[in-house]
Amino acid sequence: MTHILAIDQGTTSTRAIIFGADMTPVATAQEEFPQHFPQSGWVEHDPSDLWSTTAATCRAVIEKAGLGADDIAAIGITNQRETTLVWDRKTGQPIHNAIVWQDRRTAQICRDLAEHAETVTAKTGLLLDPYFSATKVKWILDHVDGSRDRARRGELAFGTVDSWLIWKLTGGHAHVTDATNASRTMLYDIHKGRWSSTIATLLDIPMEMLPEVKDSAADFGTARSDLFGRPIPILGVAGDQQAATLGQACFKPGMLKSTYGTGCFALLNTGDTPVASTSRLLTTIAYQIDGKPTYALEGSIFIAGAVVQWLRDGLKMIREAQETQPLAESSDVDQPVILVPAFTGLGAPYWNADCRGAIYGLSRNTGPAELARAALESVGYQTRDLLDAMRADWKSEAGEASLRVDGGMSASDYAMQFLADIIDAPVDRPVVLETTALGAAWLAGQRAGLYPDQAGFAAKWALDRTFAPAMDSVDRGRKYQQWQRAVQATLTYAGAD
Template sequence: MTHILAIDQGTTSSRAILFDDQIRPIRTAQREFKQYYPASGWVEHDPEEIWSTVRDTCLETADGAKVAAIGITNQRETTLVWDRATGKPIYNAIVWQDRRTAATCAALKKTGHEAFVTDRTGLLLDPYFSATKLAWILENVDGARARAEAGELAFGTVDTFLIWRLTNGARHVTDATNAARTMLYDIKTGRWDADICSMLDIPMSMLPEVLDCAADFGATDLFGGDTPILGVAGDQQAATIGQACFKPGMMKSTYGTGCFALLNTGDAPVASKNRLLTTIAYQLDGTPTYALEGSIFIAGAAVQWLRDGLGIIKDASQTGALAQAADPEQEVILVPAFTGLGAPYWDADCRGAIFGLTRGSGPKEFARAALESVGFQTRDLLEAMQADMGAKADTVLRVDGGMAASDWTMQFLADITGAAVDRPTVLETTALGAAWLAGMRAGIYPNQDGFAERWALDYRFEVKMDDATRNRRYDAWQGAVSRTLSRRD
């Protein structure tokens, strides 16, 4: 059996991709699922819809193939709680974009808890992460706290929930990269943190066992026999692996619903002085490799807004041509803080704004502003990373995700950051990383060095914009952001 099945469970859809023994994708299936917005700033998913789309895409993709192992990659921080006896969720999944616990985080910051949390977890006190979402469920769902304290409830990020379902409740496990995004995990000791759990009144009995990214996560009978699950990583870490960013200083940036840039910092965590996150890039053979991460909440979602909110495009592929045709004399700036701003600002309360509108502004200028916002936000991250790492940060950015296919967007990214942008031949690096973890563990795929040698360049976008223009445009962006922030610290 030489096929590996990768489950790529994302924010708006679930996919299953079948890879052959040469790590080539040969078959795929995808299902979108509904987004729920029960209140302003709230974002939820139906866990049963997540599960059904994963199950159906797996069955469609496998379709008689002999699957040696399964790898899972998933939207991170999204929080689920379910009944251990029945496997049924007690509430909808609270999505990583959800901001309902902003006031809780603000209160904890005010009482001086952020430095302690950051020291243990590498994260900032923000509603983005799982911890306060879990605390909210325990506080607001009838009977949840009593049931949790009685050991009746299980918590997990999406990977944990899927493994529970795939193994028919036999395994309650996660990997180190997903654990590191909960704000409950000490990334230095590799253990759930009792002090943070106590602070948020979360019973530790709810938490899953934490394993390496390549490990025995159990087996599923979904395809008739026992198929092992041998690889798990959160989506951005899986993309880092898929981009073969195994050496300290290497950077990748993934452009999906949001944008997430990771910089490999090696075997030691680096504490950011510029409000980046310190996290686990991957963990193999019991040894974590760390990263600095910058998280942008809105990237491809800005293009979705053009389509679904404004109705000025029918398909995302139209935006590049519109941006190219925009009036060069107009410099409309979109600050896409639809759910607040992530790194390096971490402002949960600010909301989106548009600057520089004239009577001549139209769909073309809006499209260009949406695409440019991705480049501007990426420069925010890269400048913070370079300030933290100095010369140790690479000057080449490896990109992937849906927006990486847009030549116009990638050229602007190179121009505004002043860094060469490398687009690989395989853009779906998230699924690729999950597949490699499982295939490597199964003995089918090569080790890190062998996998890195297979990375292939599709196109390098060189910098074409002059320094004066680059800095003037970026100064305008920073001015727009400063007028959008809800606070001035």
């Protein structure tokens, strides 16, 4: 058994990747699935889509790699975080669609609980925001008749996507999660390493419905034999951004990565110390191994690659994401168009749930090329917001290392060069861009005894290209000031102070 099966369950698609004994990808299978938008600001998934695409891609990738189940030593899982599911323990049927991390329907619940915000942050490291799982669970229990009583009787299970997939993979024998996913629910005390009864009581969420929390590398159960031909152990689990931190080998305090998928997420390793942010960043668990948590500061951007999807699916301006780069390169640089992609609110460091997107600087000559450039550059501007906040919170180390990038959007040379220019720091893109899946694979592989320890893994990290900053400091300052004015105008329009 010399291979690892990594499941990467994301917001718009599910991927399964086989990694060999040398930790390089052997084969990949991917399936997209639809998102559902019942109302403005609401985002849902059909839980059956999450499972069916997972099962299908796992079977497909094993066949594509020319392997059998006997060749797979273990399964690692990484997943979209905060997305919330509640299901019947007996039947395995969800009682509501999955409420996605982008969903903003619980903004009023958060406003009603504003007096408890400091308690929530002190215990969980998170801000009181609709982004996280806790208020989504409360909303489901509030709106599905009889569900709270059923939860108290132990009939219902809550889980993030990892828990749901493990439940399905094990045939309902394991109701578990790992510390990284637990730390994103707004129900987990990251200092004590356990669910917070204080917050659960505040939100009227029965503790009986919460999963068991394990290390990121642990025995999470066994995938049933009828799925793949033999039982396969599940030995690694981490939320997607934490898995990418592992995949980028950011094991030392001060190391920094940013992943560009549907959203953008920057994590700064702060070691065994949870750093309380004064800049509205999140304090979270980067990974937990052998019972010891490693912490991180995180900045979350809701819309990154999704802004390119909007150009494609919403405006029908492009057919493929790759078309944005030649469009941006052909744009009129004398048209300073700024796009603030607050389609589902603004994330860190602004945290405004009511904001919506805006475009500034339009002229009669503005066309697809200028909009493509503005879309790609919006990701760089938002990343600069996050890094400036991190430097304010962790002054001595946060600015010392280069930024390691990954995710689909990092393949755009234009976007990555602009990122280096606007943050005035080197941007390192690795050979393996699928670092999220690689991180999950490494967790499972090292637990199975197939992959090396942290030092050995870090030594194998390979650089594809470094993007060095080349923008004049005056231009950099002028452009970033334009962005800041656009954000403030958008916040003002939304009614924010």
